Amino acid sequence: MAPYLLTAGVSLLAKSFSVLSCTGSLARCTSVLPSAFFSPVKCLTSEARSPPKRPLNGYMRYVQQQKPIVARQNPEIKAVDLIKTIAQQWRSMSPEQKQPFQEASLRAREQFKVDLERYQAQLTPAQLQQQAQEKRQRRAKRKAIRKKRELTNLGKPKRPRSPFNIFMSEHFEEAKGITSQAKMKSLLEDWRNLFSHQKKVYTQLAEDDKIRYKNEMKSWEDHMVEIGREDLIREQTLSIKKRAAKAKKVTKKAKTVKKATGTSKPSKKTTKSRSAKTVSPPSTKKT
Structure with missing residues (x-):
């Protein structure tokens, strides 16, 4: 047993000496090689740092300062009521009380401009183009969201539903699956397995919904014309209205010109009587 322990100890000692010699040689190599070889992260990362964040305005700075204070004073307050309370406080403040927050916002804005210029200076043309896009x-996207919100507030009718959408809304609760995505996948499979006569019911409901949408849109667009919001009317509706107005204008103009000149088409009876008077039969004199 003793020779085995002696042999194991000698081998362990030899391994430690080999490790020490390797580390010594590595240290000698590092003293010769430049430091760039031992900082690969700094050398290989050519990507620009993240862009600077836009500074908060004076009001948002005040909100950030007051949030923990109001929450500590009212532990059971809801998040919406908390913001309302802080907004009410801000509105009741004098300009002198608001001034420190607004000045801090101005200083942060100036610093943001400097940081943004410094950040954009290190970007490549391709990165600048990607940022612009x-x-x-x-x-x-923001413009589309604002427009959709405006149309909803103005009461624009909802678009007609497809047969599958009507089927899905009727059977969504009892559909298989836990998540919404799993339920939709299950309903799509059920829809594909339906017979044609079963789908026909939902197709007819979709056709009725199209009629509903058409009637409601006509009333809504007429109302938009009344309140001066022609910019929200569909292009096809505008083109139809323009053509109708143009035809009406042309007809009215033609009637005005005809009335001014006093020319009108003679009736059939008048033309027949005139032709009978002008054309007389040849005279037959006896010699």
Whole structure:
């Protein structure tokens, strides 16, 4: 047993000496090689740092300051009521009380401009172009959301539903699956397995919904014309209205011109009597 322990100890000691010699050689190599070889993260990351965040305005700075204070004073207050309370406090403050928050916002805005210029200076043309495209997409998305909200507030009718949408709304509660996505997948499979006469019921309901949408849209667009919001009317409706108005205008103009000149088409009886008077039979004199 003793020779075995002696042999194991010698081998362990030899391994430790080999490790120490390797680390010593590595240390000697690091003293010769430049430091860039031992900072691969800094050397290989060519991506620009994240863009600076936009600064908060004076009101939002006040909200951030007052949130923990109001929440501590009212532990059971809801988040919506908390914001309402802080907003009421801000409205009741004097300009002198608001001034520190607004000045801090101005200073942060100036610093943001400097940081943004510094950030954009290190971007490549491709990255700048990508940022501009993303900015346009975000602006278009915000514009679409605002327009949809405005149309909802103005009472625009909901679009007609498809046969499958009507089927899904009727059977969504008892559909298989836990998540909404799983339920929709199950309902889609059930819809595909329906017979044609079963689908016909939902197809007829969808056709009725189209008629409902058409009538409601006509009334809504007429109301939009009355309140001066022609910009919200569909293009096809505008083109139909323009053609009708143009035809009406042309007809009215033609009637005015005809009345001014006093020319009108003679009736059939008048033309027949005139032709009978002008054309006389040849005279037959006896010699």
